[in-house]
Amino acid sequence: MAHYKSNLRDIEFNLFEVFGTGDRLAKGPYAELDSDTVHSILSEVDRFVREDLAEQFADADRNPPVYDPKTRSVTMPAAFKASFQRLMGTGYVSLDLPEELGGTLAPRALWWSLAELVLGANPAAFMYAGGPGFAATFWRLGTDEQKKWAQIFVDKQWGATMVLTEPDAGSDVGAGRTKAIPQADGTWHIEGVKRFITSAEHDMTDNIIHYVLARPVDTAGAGGPGTKGLSLFMVPKFHFDDETGELGERNGAYVTNVEHKMGLKASPPPAN
Numbered sequence: 001m002a003h004y005k006s007n008l009r010d011i012e013f014n015l016f017e018v019f020g021t022g023d024r025l026a027k028g029p030y031a032e033l034d035s036d037t038v039h040s041i042l043s044e045v046d047r048f049v050r051e052d053l054a055e056q057f058a059d060a061d062r063n064p065p066v067y068d069p070k071t072r073s074v075t076m077p078a079a080f081k082a083s084f085q086r087l088m089g090t091g092y093v094s095l096d097l098p099e100e101l102g103g104t105l106a107p108r109a110l111w112w113s114l115a116e117l118v119l120g121a122n123p124a125a126f127m128y129a130g131g132p133g134f135a136a137t138f139w140r141l142g143t144d145e146q147k148k149w150a151q152i153f154v155d156k157q158w159g160a161t162m163v164l165t166e167p168d169a170g171s172d173v174g175a176g177r178t179k180a181i182p183q184a185d186g187t188w189h190i191e192g193v194k195r196f197i198t199s200a201e202h203d204m205t206d207n208i209i210h211y212v213l214a215r216p217v218d219t220a221g222a223g224g225p226g227t228k229g230l231s232l233f234m235v236p237k238f239h240f241d242d243e244t245g246e247l248g249e250r251n252g253a254y255v256t257n258v259e260h261k262m263g264l265k266a267s268p269p270p271a272n
């Protein structure tokens with residue numbers, strides 16, 4: 001039996017009896033969701049995380065991701081990878097997305113109830129599954145061109161990371177030294193070292209989109225000291241065709257190590 005014992009009755013008590021979520025369903029922005037549908041989504045996700053996702057928790061701890069310094073790639077444990085792909089296939093991420101990106105508008109309390117189940121069963125899986133949610137933020141803040149890219153990221157369920165921390169810039173994120181150098185073709189060349197980046201390299205999605213804080217140089221109206229001088233850059237692991245999403249050349253952002261931490265540890269590369 002897996003480690004995770006969920007408490008669906010408690011989640012539903014909070015959702016329906018404390019927060020009155022049922023009163024807001026089946027009308028207005030949530031017209032597509034009624035109480036029966038929400039109960040069945042919750043019980044299906046509950047069943048999936050207990051019977052499937054939670055099963056991989058101990059296995060992935062004993063058979064952790066393997067970093068290969070030659071290819072600078074990470075191979076994930078097979079059972080975890082298969083379970084993660086089933087999680088993405090349940091469609092649960094669509095409740096975190098706006099309708100314009102193919103999602104189903106859902107009360108945030110419902111989304112976080114589902115998140116509690118997934119996080120409780122296997123927190124690493126929740127982090128790896130964040131790509132579409134990150135893309136939704138990119139879509140909300142992005143230009144028309146970037147909105148098109150965000151749709152590709154969602155459709156292809158590419159992974160994503162947030163890339164803030166540097167060896168000398170943790171709590172004091174405004175001390176970051178990573179530079180963004182403008183290029184003649186309108187793109188940017190990013191130079192710097194980041195660390196502790198969750199899900200930065202793995203073989204579970206075809207591409208990984210890194211959202212990177214860097215400081216533009218030689219750019220009027222941008223850059224300068226502190227947090228106000230930082231801008232956010234989209235750095236794909238692989239370049240992609242912005243109409244079809246077809247993968248192109250490998251970009252120059254690589255991981256150099258994997259942290260040994262609880263839950264889903266890294267193991268040394270296999271001996272040759």
Ligand SMILES: Cc1cc2nc3c(=O)[nH]c(=O)nc-3n(C[C@H](O)[C@H](O)[C@H](O)COP(=O)(O)OP(=O)(O)OC[C@H]3O[C@@H](n4cnc5c(N)ncnc54)[C@H](O)[C@@H]3O)c2cc1C
Binds near residue numbers: 161162165170195
């Ligand atoms: C498991 C894990 C996952 C992570 N994932 C990501 C990620 O995906 N992306 C990313 O960008 N980063 C990530 N991080 C990095 C994380 O955000 C940083 O560790 C965090 O910002 C703290 O930075 P630091 O580790 O350099 O510690 P420091 O900033 O060096 O702090 C060290 C100690 O000093 C204390 N301290 C710092 N400043 C002050 C102050 N002004 N006054 C009093 N005390 C202070 C801190 O509380 C702490 O105890 C991750 C870290 C971990 C452990």
